[in-house]
Amino acid sequence: EVQLVESGGGLVQPGGSLRLSCAASGFTFRSRWMHWVRQAPGKGLVWVSRISSDGGTTNYADSVKGRFTISRDNAKNTLFLQMNSLRAEDTAVYYCVQWELGWGQGTLVTVSS
């Protein structure tokens, strides 16, 4: 069974940082591209970033470019999202996504003073 379990969310002040993690199991993690997608309260889904299976290619939404960094550890079947210079508009549930297989349960990031 495919499982994606996010962690690392929480309350952070504007300008602060957080590192999200996503533990993957039930599939060959090292062979799959991975994404982060977020959903602000009561809003739609917004793509954040993606990373190739070997970590060599990354893409970002314009809204997070230069502030967020996606990475992965294929030896530990784990995906990361380092979020710096956080803003109130980054407040959302962040989902770890494998396009063909499914989504994690999400982790809530709240940026507020």
Place this chain on the structure above:
Amino acid sequence: QSVLTQPPSASGTPGQRVTISCSGSNSNIGSSAVNWYQQVPGTAPKLLIHANDQRPSGVPDRFSGSKSGTSASLAISGLQSEDEADYFCAAWDGSLSGLVFGGGTKLTVL
């Protein structure tokens, strides 16, 4: 405003067939596969259809997907009360170099 366009709402009675549309452009639906997701409020999206018309294991065959040109559709036959949820379409957009989503369609089972 979402890149992919869906009707905000749809409804049907138990047993009916309902179709939800998703309209895009050549840079997304016209050139890449479409996924469909079901989201019950407060929970994570569940993959219903991938690669336009493929059902993951465990998804009932009441759910089906199709794509033609720059549009896609999700059909739900034999509507059940538990189908009441939000439904989203998604595709890769080559011009934006990112995944794009529809705004979601809220399905009500009357």
